[in-house]
Amino acid sequence: MRLSAKWTQLLILFLLIALLPLFFPSGYYFRVGALIFVNGLAVIGIVILTGYAGQISLGHAGFAGIGAYASALAPGHLGLHPLLAVVLGALVSAAVAWLVGRPILRLKGYYLAVASLGFGILVAMVLSNERALTGGPDGMPVPDPGLRDLLKDLGLKLTGGEFWYWCCGLCLLIGAWAALNLQASPTGRALRALHGSEVAARTVGIDVARLKLQAFTISAVYASVAGSLLAMQNRFITPDVAGFMHSIEMVTMAVLGGVGSVIGAIFGAVILTLLPQVLTVFADYEQMVLGAVMILVMIFLPEGLIPSLARKLRGRGE
Amino acid sequence: MKTLTTTALALIAALGVAGPGLAEIRLGASLSATGPASFLGDPEAKTLEMMVEARNAAGGIDGEPVELVLYDDGGDPNKALTFATRLVEDDEVVAIIGGSTTGTTMSILSVAEDNEIPFVSLAGAVSIIDPVRPFVFKTPHTDRMACEKIFTDMAARGIEKIGMISGTDGFGASMQAQCKDVVGQFGIEIVADETYGPKDADMTPQLTKIRGTEGVQAVLNPGFGQGPAIVTRNYHQLGIDLPFYQSHGVASDAFIELAGADAAEGLRLPGTALLIAGQLAEDDPQRAVVQAYKAEFEAAYGMEVSTFGGYAHDAFALVIDAISRAGGTDPAAIRDALEATSGLVGTTGTYSFSADDHLGLDLSAFRLLEIRDGGWVPVD
Structure with missing residues (x-):
């Protein structure tokens, strides 16, 4: 029996997440792994929006901010369990994305990029200025979800780093599974049709505006959950999480790895999360090397690393 | 081998x-x-x-x-x-x-x-x-101690009502909150409370509003970076002659250069011994270090x-x-x-x-x- 492409990708991802810890020399690698998974999750959202539907958002960190601050605020102010706070953050993000996207996505072109840019900056400003609630630019602590203690009671003792590695890894797998399912569904095919040509998609009866709005809303949920996970594992959050640079980082990761492919985008997250850690040796040249890597990929592998390399390999095989 | x-x-x-x-x-x-x-x-x-x-x-x-x-x-x-x-x-x-x-x-x-x-x-x-x-x-x-130091000096000068103009960056916002928290202990009242963004280029409107507030006897500006330098220049341009206080966030020679010696003349701030290294007394314990x-x-x-x-x-x-x-x-x-x-x-x-x-x-x-x-x- 041959595995479908979807299950092959998921299996590879699962094996990588499950087996890599065998080679980790210290707890620090679990932390880096968890960060990669969180970034990967957010970037899958970008794949759905940009890779499938062909829309660009420059404010996705705003949704990460909503998710992060939901995790920080809801348990204390609303008495919600931290896990329900994640759900609340996701719901709020989806609602906001729907409200922001609904008027804009009826238009063709790059209006979403500009509107989302404004939206992201707005969220960051609110988080910095609402000092009484959010602690302002100095940030605020985030309550622990208590899952680690639960596992401890069940006899499974994990360090904080290990726990978040497995937790974020699991979330990434679920996120990737959902995105790959979407790709293979009629909605996914309709999204790709509209990516190819909005006019053509409309003539075959696809509700373009509604589909784009759906993609935007789903991707906002991904960013929001990623933001919540980051906040809970850091146990402290500042408005930086909603900052413009974070939005740009997400898009860059997706484009670098291959915005049309879930695995590619995760790979982009791997590279851009790992590089700054590897490059601490050349701290002064870090930005330069990052820039050079990106320019080279754009010139020589315009579809992103994974899709371009996959095509090259396939071409050689034939 | x-x-x-x-x-x-x-x-x-x-x-x-x-x-x-x-x-x-x-x-x-x-x-x-x-x-x-x-x-x-x-x-x-x-x-x-x-x-x-x-x-x-x-x-x-x-x-x-x-x-x-x-x-x-x-x-x-x-x-x-x-x-x-x-x-x-x-x-x-x-x-x-x-x-x-x-x-x-x-x-x-x-x-x-x-x-x-x-x-x-x-x-x-x-x-x-x-x-x-x-x-x-x-x-x-x-930053709480900086507030206390400044308010001690204000109280010694008989100042009872002040205006504050604070940056909204982490430093300014945190110090603003701390100052408001301790000000009561010194018998001082904040009668005007204005803010500016860390990248703003002109704070004249806020300062004009503070100047127009009844009874203001001194002005305090918590913040760091270029903001306080601009506030200081605007303060000078508007010809406000009330005592002016900055925070330890701008305690450096670069601040005087940025604001201009004219505009900065007479303003007070809490700083460390490092700024007056050459003037420390022979018996000052910090002098050698x-x-x-x-x-x-x-x-x-x-x-x-x-x-x-x-x-x-x-x-x-x-x-x-x-x-x-x-x-x-x-x-x-x-x-x-x-x-x-x-x-x-x-x-x-x-x-x-x-x-x-x-x-x-x-x-x-x-x-x-x-x-x-x-x-x-x-x-x-």
Whole structure:
């Protein structure tokens, strides 16, 4: 029996997440792994929006901010369990994305990029200025979800780093599974049709505006959950999480790895999360090397690393 | 085979990768040497590098060399947390210095506490050491103390009603809140409370509003970066002749240059001994330390010392002192020695820690300075 492409990708991802810890020399690698998974999750959202539907958002960190601050605020102010706070953050993000996207996505072109840019900056400003609630630019602590203690009671003792590695890894797998399912569904095919040509998609009866709005809303949920996970594992959050640079980082990761492919985008997250850690040796040249890597990929592998390399390999095989 | 071993050893030495077998004291630091907080992190990183080199040239600690593992978190709390984890888990440092900003400090703090590694922060907020956490110390004054110092002076001048104009950046916002919290204790009332964004280019409207408020006798401007310089220039342009106070966030010569000596004339702020190194009295306990640091730093880098570099200077001195008293590199022993620090003279003040005080400075460490003819003059 041959595995479908979807299950092959998921299996590879699962094996990588499950087996890599065998080679980790210290707890620090679990932390880096968890960060990669969180970034990967957010970037899958970008794949759905940009890779499938062909829309660009420059404010996705705003949704990460909503998710992060939901995790920080809801348990204390609303008495919600931290896990329900994640759900609340996701719901709020989806609602906001729907409200922001609904008027804009009826238009063709790059209006979403500009509107989302404004939206992201707005969220960051609110988080910095609402000092009484959010602690302002100095940030605020985030309550622990208590899952680690639960596992401890069940006899499974994990360090904080290990726990978040497995937790974020699991979330990434679920996120990737959902995105790959979407790709293979009629909605996914309709999204790709509209990516190819909005006019053509409309003539075959696809509700373009509604589909784009759906993609935007789903991707906002991904960013929001990623933001919540980051906040809970850091146990402290500042408005930086909603900052413009974070939005740009997400898009860059997706484009670098291959915005049309879930695995590619995760790979982009791997590279851009790992590089700054590897490059601490050349701290002064870090930005330069990052820039050079990106320019080279754009010139020589315009579809992103994974899709371009996959095509090259396939071409050689034939 | 022997050549191979030698080559391998040379390679290891060249890469700067020292095995744990080598008797060496590893200190970790995560500072914001680049990014928006680089005006804090850059002098701090330079100071640490300079002091480690000087220390090793003088034989290290009890003959053992000190190695500094320094990371640049760019002011991003998320990166700072990753680097702190790396310092503890991978580099196996015995103590951490750093956290240039309150945000990065709060991230590093949880790692230090979890792994029981002593951590000396270089950030201002009270929340870092209140409540006291066993492994967390800090060297700069709190913004609350700056408020108290300023209000003490205001009260002495008979000022009862003031206007405040604060930056909305982390520093300004935090100090604004602390000042509002303690102002009542000094019999002073804040009758006007304005803010500006850290990148605003003109604060004339806010100042005009403060000037127009009934009964204002003085104005206080908590903030750092270019904002306070613009406020100072606008203040001068509007011809407001009320006493004007700045915060310790702008206690540097660069501020006078930016604001212009004319505009800055007569304003007061709480600063450290570093700003008046040349004017310290012969019997001033800080004189020797401050002058030595200033001379070394300026010789090494050809740039002015800053208060912020001084925080790193003091943190390093505290950690080194604690390690030599602990008689080893066990982090718990270093923590105990740190907490027992008594009367250590730094550039910021004289530190004496205790089980319920991990800042170890009092108001006397702050000096109230006035700008006269483009220079600093102590007023108390």
